[in-house]
Amino acid sequence: MDASVLLALxxxxxxxxxxxVFQILYVLTWALHAAFVLLSLGSMGLSLYGSAKGSSDKHWSILTPHLIQTGKISVSxxxxxGVAPLLFTQVIYDPNWYVTxxxxGMWVFIFIYTLIVGYSMYYWYYYANKAQKSGSTLIGFLSFGILVFAGILMHNFAVTSIMPNAWMNMYAPNxxxxxSGWTFNVDVIRLAFMVSLSIPVVGIFLQNYSRFLSTRKDFEASFISYTAKLGTNLAVMGLLISAVLFVLWMLQIDYLFHPVSLATIVGVLVLLVMAKMNSNSYYTTLVLVVVALLISTMREVIRFDIMGKLGYSIYDYPxxxxxxxxxxxxxxxxxxxxxxxAYLLTMAWKVGKNEGVFDGSKDVLVSRLGxxxxxIMITWMAIYFVWGIGILFNNIL
Amino acid sequence: MDIIGQFPLFYFPEFGSAWMMGVTGTIHILASHTSVGAAMLFAFLAHKAYTENRNDYYPYMKKYGMFLLIFSYVIGSITGPGIWYTATAASPRGISALIHNFVWVWATEWVFFVYEVIGVFVLVYFMNKIDKKTHLQLTYTFAIASVGTLALIIGIISFMMWPGTQAYYTTGSASDAFFGVNTFPHMFLRLGFMIMLSGVIGLVISSAMRKENEALSNELSRKMGYVSILGGFITLFFFIWYMGTLPDNAHAVFAFSKDEIIQNRIILTLVFMAYFALAIIKPKFINPILASAMIGVILISGLWSGEKLRESMRKPYVAGQYIYSNQIISRDVSGKNIKSELPIIAEKGLLHVNPFVPQRLKTLTNENRLEAGELLAKMACSNCHSLEKTGVFRPLKDRLVGMDKEGVKAILYAIGDGAFSYMPTLKLPENEYDAMAEYFASLKY
Known part of the structure; x- marks a missing residue:
């Protein structure tokens, strides 16, 4: 695609x-979005295993509903x-976003309704599992499959957006x-790598889950150690799979020795050691956040380079x-x-740690944050109206 | 190179691509308006429950909250970005104009969304796990955050109709674009509708509770009736004010079906007044089936027709009265260094300036005239009209019925000369008029 066309777009x-600033915000918010995509995928997938095992296993009968709940909240x-990276990408990469x-267009429409059906069914799965209905696992599998399909569609958009040289041929072959809006492209290795990350993410989540509940007296020690061990196994196995797929992806696009790629590999190795040791999973999570940011940066580097070679630089945007x-x-x-x-999360943390009703009005931190x-919100509203009325008076009087 | 920033065209046969946006938008409005209305209702009920020590309100709020989680925070939160996505596919430059003017407003709204989404889970799932005072405080913040999302999106959707004053065109400032003369009436019109919707949805839940506690069910149904009447009154009051702040082209479109619209609105008002009165006087007559059916009536008779009207009244523009529905910039905006694209199109032609038109169609020949005519018709008309003989959405078959090539051409000339205020003043070179007219005539509408 010609530079003059890209610039005109x-x-x-x-x-x-x-x-x-938009580029940094994009990298940052995509990493946050991806973290919850992976957590939802991992917890949903693992909950299906638990759901298939039924209620006979005493550990899984506790863990499965919690995983389903985690998946449910994570999707929301x-x-x-996900709104934030979408917003920031289309400010600086208009050609890529709008052409894709x-x-x-048809896939865009299908994506929205796929997501609605898949997520609604997930709620059905949640209630069916809660009521111990026999078909709950099947509903869960269907919902999971539909949501994964939505994820593949999103992957299609991401891949098509970095194929500017092929756009004209996609729109007007020969x-x-x-x-018709039926353009569909998949990069199998890139997709497999992204999906594989859900295994270590849910593994590290389980380590955190176990650590968090270890202070609660109403959870047995055997359950705590079982979930910690399960988390460690998943994290280690998942990180190894992801590392191999990452290297394959980087080899495929010739980026293996790029500094960001090398830093990601080092990050994954550090994560592997920390996950294996599981001395403090909260620190492991911090490293996971850094690795997520590196992967997000890698994606951006790839896109930036593709566009740069065609003469499109976001830094030249007027x-x-x-x-x-x-x-x-x-x-x-x-x-x-x-x-x-901070208010909501502090309250959630304290409610989770508490075994009865949590009295937030007596908790100094929660009360002060609330x-x-x-x-702050009341002040915000006041400023909004003063600002609006001021602008309006200035422009109409 | 004489090119303008036009993107590939996506066209859904028989309907056009705009209807996708319309369907998604209508569903989203129902869900999102319910969500904001319910947030205000929660604050009201939580306040009463706390100050009057009405513990029996909490199970109602919990049930309402669970309904809200699925209805508004599954459907609403997906169709929100869904409008954005489908608008991008159907009207890329329209949405791009909004993004490039209001990206920070949207980003601010996102902060409120994050608070709302985490907040709703905390609010619903911790209802029995936190003390009432903390819960009350949480409902207050949740309500303000929800209203905050309305306060932020309203300036953007008002700008889609028009900036409201001329200031934006010279300053290019987002503040001038955001706070137009119709922003506040529009805001309170929607706020009223949200309050009314919260009552309408609340009636489904209160009536469903009858078996468990009839006295409470009746009391809450009465309350929902009052809430809905209040919301309905605010909606009507601000609707009249809002209509007075719209531009001339909007009134020109409105005038086409003014009598019919007014008649429909009067019927709807009377039906809902009777329904709300029934909830107040005879709450036991309200049942979940009737209450759900009334939501359907609002969706189809109120929202779908209302949003279609709002979209029609924007014509020929799609945003800020400087971008036409067919993705062409139609005027200068000096504050943003934006130049009208109409002169270059009139001189060089749409086929020439659109970078995604294949080389073989750039120059019109006898061999490609029909094919190029079809592409021109899609580029110039399909955002608002379906083109086929069996077209459904604002079909051209109804407008060009029985016309030959010269008849069609005469209409295209008139549009190019600005004869219709609701159509884009799109002047094309003679050979492009000719190709388009030949294509339309070939369809023999």
Whole structure:
């Protein structure tokens, strides 16, 4: 694809801030999104194993509903976290985003409804499992299959978006225009690597789960050690599989000796040692976050290079600085976002550690965070209306 | 190189691609409006439960919350990005214009979403695991966060209709684009609708509780009736105000079916007033089947038709009154250094300036005229009209019935000269008019 075409496909409004900021936010938020994609995939998959075992196994009868619940919440969170990278990518990589979506328009539509059906069925699986219904495992498998298909569709969009040289041929093979929106591309090794990561992610999650519950008296020690061991086995086995697939992927695209690729391999090896030892899984999780960021960076490096070779650099995107709204975003993100999410997560942590009703009003930290969140939100609303009324008066009076 | 930033075209046969956005959008509005309305209702009920020591309200809130999790946070949270995705496929430059103007507004909304999604799980699953005071505080923050998402998206969807003032075109500022004259009326119109929806959904749940506790079921059904009436009144009041803030082209489209729309709205208002009155006076007559059916009535008669109308009233634009539905920039926006693409299209032609038109169709010949005419028709018309003889969505078969090539051409000329305020003023070179007209005539509508 010609550079002049790629440059023409940029939005004439320009970008409202420096492109590198969008690029960093993209890498950061994609890693967060991917973490929950992998956790949902891993916990759903493992719950199916538990569900198939039935309620006869005393450990799995406790673990399976918890895995289903984890999968259920993770899907919601992955959806909401997925909005951010979508937002940031289309600000700086318009050609890739819009061409892909138009070429795969039918798949885009199918993706949305696949996700709705798959996720709704997952709730069905949750309730069927809770009620110990006999067909719950089958419902779970169907739901899992549908959600994995949605994931493959998303992979198709990602792969098509980095094939700019093939776009014209996809749209008009032999010069005949095809407006049907059925373009579909898969990169098997890349997909296999991404999917394989769900095994170590759920393994490390189980190590955390075991560690978290170890302070609760209502969980038996044998259950705690069983889940820890299961987590370690899954993490070690999964990391080995992922490492092999990562190397194959890097060899396929000739990026094995790229610094980010090497750093990812080192990160995976460190993770392997830490997961095997399982001395403190919370630290292992921190390293996992770093590895997720490295993988996200690797994806971005690949895309950046492909586009760069064709003469498209996001850093050359014309900037029309937009100060008031970025101040609003940063203020909301850094103040309300951090305080608010800290409030919810602190409460969730303390409720999880508590065996009866948790009295948040007597907990200084939860109480303070709750009040702060409320006051910050009220202030936010007040600023919003003052700002809006001010702009409107200025423009109409 | 004389090219403009047009993308490949996606066209769904018989319907066009815009209907995909419409279907997804309508479902999303039902789910998302319910979610914000329910968040406000939760705060109200939690406040009453706490101050009046009404512990029996908590199971109702729990049931409502579980319903909300599936209805709003499965369907709503998927169809939200779903509108975005389908809009990208159907109207890439329209959504791109919104993104490039409002990316930070959307990013801010995302922060509220994150709080909302984690918050709803905490709110529902911890209802019996935390003390009432903490729960009350949580419902307050959840309600404000939900209203916050409305406060942020409303300026963007209002801008889709028009910026509301001329300031944006000279400054290019997102603030000027966001806070137009219709932003606040639009916001309160939707807020009213959300309150009403929370009551309508609440009636499904309160009526389903009758077997467990009839007195509570009736009390809550009455409350939902009052809540819905309040919401309905706010909706009507701000709808009238909102209509007064719309641009001339919107009123021109509205005028086509004004009488029919007003008549339908009066009937809908009367039906729902009767329904809410029934919930207040005779709550035992409300049952889950009737209550669910009324949601269906709102979805089809209220939302689908309302959103279709809003979309039609934007015509010929898709965003900010500077991008046409057919993805062409139609005016300068000096504040953003945006230039109208109409002059270059009039001079060089759509086939020439679109980078995704294959080389063999760039130059019109006798051999490719029909094929190029079809492509031109898709590029220029298919965002709003289905082209086939069996087309369903705003079909051209109804508009060009029985016309020969010269008749079609006369209409295309008139559109190019701006004869219809709701159609894009798209002037093309003579040979492109000719190819398009030949294609339409060949279909023998």
């Amino acid at each position: 940029r939005d004439p409004a320009g970008v409202p801030f420096y492109p590198i 969170i992955l959806i909401v976290l 979506n138009t070429l795969s 010069g005949v225009v095809d407006t 900037v029309n600085l937009e100060i008031p709204t970025i101040v609003m975003f940063l203020g909301t993100f850094l103040i309300m976002g951090f305080v608010g999410v 009040k702060s969140t409320l006051y």
